[in-house]
Amino acid sequence: MVLSMNRWAGKVAVVTGASSGIGAAIADTLVEHGPILSKKGKLHAVKADITREEDILKAFRWIADNLGPVHVLVNNAGYMKEGLLTEGDTQKWKKEFDVNVLALCIATREAIGVMRTNDIQGHVIHINSTAGHAAPKAPKLNVYSATKYAVTALTETLRQELNTLQSKIKVTVT
Template sequence: MDRWQGKIAVVTGASAGIGAAICKKFVEEGINVVGFARRKEKVEELSKSINGKDGAILHALKVDITVEDDVVAAFKYTAEKFGPISILVNNAGIIQNTTLYDGDTNCWRKVFDTNVLGLCIATREAINIMRRHNVDGHIIHINSVSGHRVPPIPCTNVYSASKFAVTSLAQTLSNELKALGSRIKVTSISPGYVETEIVKVNGFLQNETITKLEKSAPRMYPVDIANAAAYVIRTPPHVQVSELILQPLGEPV
């Protein structure tokens, strides 16, 4: 971790769940973090509770990852205010309570705008900064096991497709960077079920099948994914963890 201490990491979707846990873990390891979130006040509240190593702190920026101008401006501000970005964690992601057979087009669009296009725009902006400042940085996509196999549960509609896209995007980005001779690393972290607010905030509380599964399913917790993110950035410069799949013990493979 020594080479990252005092450096700048950006974490999207930083207000709760996995994003908040990664912010906390990185700051405790001595990395200065800028948390992007629509609920900026949640990130500010989290910042007050973290004891950062060597003075590292969590900064909050109000950013809607689906609005390109927001994302571009946030990266520009971060680089000018805090310094070059060394790590990007693309954590922002949503799932919508709809279907494919009679689904809501706006719900589908929100998923792709957040999980795919928002991720691509954030990645582009971070890499442009890294390359301008000759930073051998690290891009982490928080993916899902749903990006490798389609879960046999209802109402996931375009979510799994969006995560399959993330799997492809990580591999494609790695190939593009390799062709440039860049030493920026790319890692896709694909968790199984993690206990977060995702069921509550995306309107699934009325879906009996989903709520029943949520209550009984084996689970991990945000801190487990934060520890995984810390592990992949700890690897030496010549080692790239391209894909890391984590599942709670007992979850179907």
């Protein structure tokens, strides 16, 4: 199957966690194929601490003021700190939930709000993990699998909510 990215040419795509790794590769691919994010597109890096709601809100305001409404959101930011659950560190657990679950929820809420306000048939993509579909036999993942299961459940909840609202916004989990 060949997917066309032409429908996103000239549109605004937001990728969380795009400073390195998978997020950077996603951002590069989007720039290559045209969404505003050089090549066909443009990359605008907006620094935000994804664990701070005010930073996320500030980033979305900057995007709206400087680039226009969001058409695509790729929730890619993720965090994992290995350790045994039975010996876990509460602050590390909180950071995993803050990055992997709460930041995803906040960014999704903001992007969908913009899409609905502007009648945009956008797309929200949650980058997940195999650990979000089946708990791996890896005892040192502690709460990571729980956060990724949450992403799976939140995506399905969002899909049902958007269907109830008769929204044309798409949501995907990978």
